[in-house]
Amino acid sequence: MEFFEFYRKDRWPHQFCPGCGLGTIMNTMYKAFNDLKMDINKTVFVSGIGCTGRVPGYINADSVHTTHGRALAFATGIKLARPDLNVIVISGDGDLFAIGGNHIIHAARRNIDIKVIAVNNATYGLTGGQLAPTTPYNMITTTSPYGNREYPFALADLVAAAGANYVARWTTAHPNQLVNSLKQAFTTRGFSFVEVVSQCPVNFGRRNKMGDPVFHLRWIKEHAIPISKVSFDVKTPYEILDLNTKGIYIIGELVRRNRPVYGEALSEEEEESVPME
Amino acid sequence: MLTPGRYFLSGNVATAEAALLAGCRFYAGYPITPSSELMEHMSGRIENEGGVFIQTEDEISAIAAVIGAAMTGTKSMTATSGPGFSLMQENLGYAAMTETPIVIVDVMRGGPSTGQVTVVAQGDVLQARFGSHGDYETIVLAPNSVQELFDLTIKAFNLSIMFRNPVILLSDAELAHMTEKITVPEKIDLVGFNDIEIEGIPKFTPLGIGGKLAITGLTHNEKGYPITTDVQVHRKLVTRIVNKITKNEPIISDVEIINPEADTLIVSYGISSRAAYPVIKKHKDVGLFRPRTLWPFPESKFKEIAKNKKIIVVEMNLRGYGLEVERVGRKYGAKDFEYINLIGGEVPKPYQIEEVL
Numbered sequence: 001m002e003f004f005e006f007y008r009k010d011r012w013p014h015q016f017c018p019g020c021g022l023g024t025i026m027n028t029m030y031k032a033f034n035d036l037k038m039d040i041n042k043t044v045f046v047s048g049i050g051c052t053g054r055v056p057g058y059i060n061a062d063s064v065h066t067t068h069g070r071a072l073a074f075a076t077g078i079k080l081a082r083p084d085l086n087v088i089v090i091s092g093d094g095d096l097f098a099i100g101g102n103h104i105i106h107a108a109r110r111n112i113d114i115k116v117i118a119v120n121n122a123t124y125g126l127t128g129g130q131l132a133p134t135t136p137y138n139m140i141t142t143t144s145p146y147g148n149r150e151y152p153f154a155l156a157d158l159v160a161a162a163g164a165n166y167v168a169r170w171t172t173a174h175p176n177q178l179v180n181s182l183k184q185a186f187t188t189r190g191f192s193f194v195e196v197v198s199q200c201p202v203n204f205g206r207r208n209k210m211g212d213p214v215f216h217l218r219w220i221k222e223h224a225i226p227i228s229k230v231s232f233d234v235k236t237p238y239e240i241l242d243l244n245t246k247g248i249y250i251i252g253e254l255v256r257r258n259r260p261v262y263g264e265a266l267s268e269e270e271e272e273s274v275p276m277e
Numbered sequence: 278m279l280t281p282g283r284y285f286l287s288g289n290v291a292t293a294e295a296a297l298l299a300g301c302r303f304y305a306g307y308p309i310t311p312s313s314e315l316m317e318h319m320s321g322r323i324e325n326e327g328g329v330f331i332q333t334e335d336e337i338s339a340i341a342a343v344i345g346a347a348m349t350g351t352k353s354m355t356a357t358s359g360p361g362f363s364l365m366q367e368n369l370g371y372a373a374m375t376e377t378p379i380v381i382v383d384v385m386r387g388g389p390s391t392g393q394v395t396v397v398a399q400g401d402v403l404q405a406r407f408g409s410h411g412d413y414e415t416i417v418l419a420p421n422s423v424q425e426l427f428d429l430t431i432k433a434f435n436l437s438i439m440f441r442n443p444v445i446l447l448s449d450a451e452l453a454h455m456t457e458k459i460t461v462p463e464k465i466d467l468v469g470f471n472d473i474e475i476e477g478i479p480k481f482t483p484l485g486i487g488g489k490l491a492i493t494g495l496t497h498n499e500k501g502y503p504i505t506t507d508v509q510v511h512r513k514l515v516t517r518i519v520n521k522i523t524k525n526e527p528i529i530s531d532v533e534i535i536n537p538e539a540d541t542l543i544v545s546y547g548i549s550s551r552a553a554y555p556v557i558k559k560h561k562d563v564g565l566f567r568p569r570t571l572w573p574f575p576e577s578k579f580k581e582i583a584k585n586k587k588i589i590v591v592e593m594n595l596r597g598y599g600l601e602v603e604r605v606g607r608k609y610g611a612k613d614f615e616y617i618n619l620i621g622g623e624v625p626k627p628y629q630i631e632e633v634l
Contacts, residue, residue, distance in 0.1 A: 008491075011502060041487035046345075057491055057503065062484045064348065065493035065503075066341065067371050073338035077345025077353070078484060080329045081303050085349075085485045106334040263329075 006030045006040065008060045015054060017125075019213025021172040021198030025119060026055060028175050029090070032182035043086040046075040048095035051126045051200075052119040055090050069100030072107045075114050080263055086115070086186070093120040093134040097153055101133075108162035110262040111190045117182070118155055118193065121200035129203030136247030140207040154244040156195040160255045165190030167255040171197040173221040174251065181253065190261040197224065197249050220249070227252035278326060281463045288423045288452040289314035289356075291459055292382055293322065295430035296354055298465055301380070302328035303346035303353035305339040310394045311450040312356045312384035336361035340368045340381065347372075347379045348492065350470060350483030352434055356382035358450075359401055360391060363408070369443055370409030371494045373518060376479070378437035378444075380430070385449040387622055396622030397451035399547055399593040403600075405445045406572040412515050414522035416444045416529060417572040419546040423457035429569060435468040436529065440521060441478055447571065449593075451548045451624060477521040523573055530575035536564030537582040542611075543630060544602050545591040546571060552591060552625040559627075560634060574601050584610040589633055591617045591625050 004012075007030070016022045033040075045056035049068035056063035066074045071091045079087040089096075096104050096118050107114060123141055124130040130143040134155065138147040156169040166188040170178040178196060185192035199205060199216035210216040225243075227250050243250065279294050286294065293315050296304075304323050306316040320330045329346070333339045339355045346353040357365065362383045372379050387393025388400045405417045416436050418429040429446060437444040470481045479499075482488040491501035496511045504510045522529070541563045543553045550567045557563050566582065568575050579602075588611050590599040595618050603614050615633045619625050 041489075042485065044484050054503075057493060060489055062488065062490045063492065064345070064484070065491075065495065067367055067494060070337060070341040070368065073333065073341030074345035076331065076333070076338070077303065077305060077342030077347075078349055080331060080342070081346035081349040081351040081353070082485045102334050103338055106338075 001034050001040070003030060006033060006060060007058050011058050014058055016051060017202040019199065019201040019216070020051070021121060021196070021200070022052060022055060022119065024172040024175055025117070025196055025198065026058070028178045028182060029117070031179045032186060035179070036183055036186055038086060038186065042084065043088060044078055046071045046078065046087060046089045048091040048100060049126075050092040050095045050124070052090060052092040053095060069095055069098070070103065071095065072100060072103040072114065072116070076107060076112055079112060079114055083113070083263060087113070088115045088117070088186070090117040090119070092125070093118060093122070093155060094124045094132045097155055097158075098133045104159065105162040108159045108164040108191050108193065111163055111165055111259050112262040113190055113264070115185050116191070116193045118195045119198050120155055120195055121198045121204060122152075123200055123204040125200045125203045129200070129207065137245050139247070141204065142207070151245050156193065156254050159193045163191070163259065164193050164255060165257055165259055165261070166192035168193070168253045169195040169197065169249060169251050171220045171224050171249065171251060172199060173217050173224065184253070184256070188256070190259060223247055224249045224251045227254065279461045281461050284459050284461060285456060286423060286459055287314065287454060287456045288426050288448060289384070289454070290318050291423045291427045292356070292430050292446070292448060293318040295427040296380070296434070297322060297326055298461070299431040299434040300352045300467060301354050301434065302326065303343065303351045304328065304355065305331045305333050305342035305346070305353075306355050306357065307333055307336045307339050307361060309336075309358045309361045311386055311453050312358050312382065314453070315356045315382065315384070336364040337368065340365040340379070343379050344368060344372050344375075344377050347377045348484045350481070352438075354380040354382065356384060358384045358386045359388045362401060362404065366408040369415070370411060370413055372443040373409070373413035373415070374494045375492050376441040376518065378441050378481075380433045380437055380444050380446065382430075382446045382448055384453045385447060387620065393622055395450060397449045397548060397593065397624060398620060398622065399447075399449065399549060399597060400620070401447065402571060402592070402594060402597045405447060412519055414442065414519050415572055416440065416442060416522060416570065417447060418444065418569060419447045419571045420452065420569065421547050421550045421567070423452065423455060424459045425569065426452055427459050427461070431465060431467070435466070438468050438470055439473050439475065440525070440529075441481060442522060447547060449548055475521070475525065477517050477524075526573040526575065527577040529570055529573060530578055531569040532575050532578045533565065533567040533569065534578070534582065536561070539564035541587045541589060541634060542566050542582065543589045543591060546598065549591050549593055549625050552627050552630055555627040556630045560631075563634065571598065574605055576605055579605055580609040586611045587613040587615070589615045589617065589630060591630060593619050593625070595620060
């Protein structure tokens with residue numbers, strides 16, 4: 001499949017700012033989808049509101065641009081009504097984890113067969129760069145002019161704790177790893193979640209001395225630590241939280257497991273293996 | 278599914294069974310009194326008919342999942358009560374904007390806020406029409422018996438598909454919990470997707486058949502592409518989704534009229550209207566105008582009988598349907614208006630109407 005079979009040429013050029021991480025993400029999405037030879041006519045892309053929420057509208061497939069925060073709730077209805085379809089949600093951190101936070105933990109808890117790409121640019125880009133639940137401590141946004149005094153969410157860790165079958169975190173500075181991770185997410189049964197830490201030089205970087213996309217990308221790369229190099233015992237969530245507070249992103253695969261999938265009939269073996277409590 | 282014949286059912290159960298007979302195969306909901314029995318009944322029944330049931334984390338996701346399922350061409354519904362209905366308003370507007378056919382049952386209880394959880398009210402009459410932001414239309418049905426709950430549930434699915442629009446069935450705590458005899462007819466007329474062509478309503482294409490649909494709640498052109506700053510595009514789209522309902526009011530509206538020549542006309546709907554029948558039986562100069570479709574307002578039917586009438590509006594809210602009855606009534610020459618507005622969970626009684634005759 002050519003690039004412009006996957007994307008709608010009649011909607012080009014897209015509306016994203018120069019230097020935005022979504023360009024890399026759209027490329028990696030296309031690559032993963034194309035490498036797997038997935039059927040575009042059997043795939044529905046769902047999003048909420050925000051910069052990332054606009055991505056499905058550019059894809060030459062069924063796309064549903066929903067209300068703010070509700071992408072996963074809509075996707076749940078689509079997937080349950082048509083279990084044969086691939087349902088891929090791509091949306092931003094504010095959409096999925098602030099206004100839509102309840103839906104993502106419940107979708108992960110149910111382990112419904114939906115794939116989620118969460119683009120984490122640490123701010124509300126489309127509305128002008130306000131404080132997000134992912135903004136690192138002390139950083140400047142238009143609604144935290146003296147620095148952020150809240151602690152950010154560790155998105156991937158939250159979803160892993162809620163029960164997803166596949167959870168990974170990568171950044172736009174790791175495109176090859178991201179392609180492989182997306183492929184793994186697309187082919188894993190159950191709730192699959194890939195967090196992509198991305199740059200927003202125009203509305204976030206500019207206020208934090210990273211207005212140049214290259215600077216911003218370098219900052220992301222410097223603050224990303226592969227999970228294999230994390231020296232402490234990763235089972236202690238407090239330590240992850242501490243790292244996260246400092247704006248450090250642990251990258252790699254956090255979870256790969258095979259919990260029973262919501263809505264799919266269980267085999268007898270699986271039925272027995274489900275813990276009763 | 279229920280076979281033709283006579284049954285003794287509660288309102289909530291009759292609504293659920295009617296939905297199944299209408300072809301509803303997706304239900305999402307969140308528990309809320311007094312609608313919970315409907316959901317409980319559905320959870321045990323819909324899978325037997327090859328459908329899907331899910332209890333969502335809140336009412337926002339319930340209506341969102343229902344819209345998502347409806348987009349795949351599956352007949353879908355949810356049921357709730359006032360507080361949940363309030364949470365659904367944003368996505369209700371989304372369903373109107375994206376022209377997705379869904380059915381919402383609002384089992385009304387006393388509001389505002391948490392209000393009176395277990396007792397009857399009719400306070401959501403205006404919310405059902407005006408609750409979401411911006412210009413849009415809903416079709417709102419108001420049954421006054423368990424039999425009508427059954428009939429109008431089926432009608433709700435048919436109308437939602439014909440007009441590609443959300444349809445709201447206004448049940449209430451009294452109807453939902455009351456058990457009455459109903460008849461399931463031999464033949465049930467169902468409307469399928471794209472069965473009937475109506476001007477101004479585009480053909481329905483479901484997700485997942487290679488239609489490459491672009492669906493958005495943003496102002497969009499015919500392709501579904503967002504175009505938000507063009508005056509003409511917005512005007513054309515929103516005028517069309519409003520007109521497709523208002524212009525078709527004569528074919529949508531369904532009313533019961535008794536003694537149209539009488540000098541005095543009781544206008545009432547839903548459970549309140551049941552107080553009117555004994556009054557009409559006793560006083561030959563009193564008539565009844567009872568909309569089964571509250572919205573769009575059945576203007577085409579009302580204008581024929583409103584002239585020179587004394588109108589008595591009976592409803593269970595302080596400011597509700599009477600506002601529209603008076604507006605339309607004055608337009609067509611009704612001369613006097615009386616209001617019986619009972620809140621608190623008390624169903625109007627015939628003597629209360631007789632007092633203002």
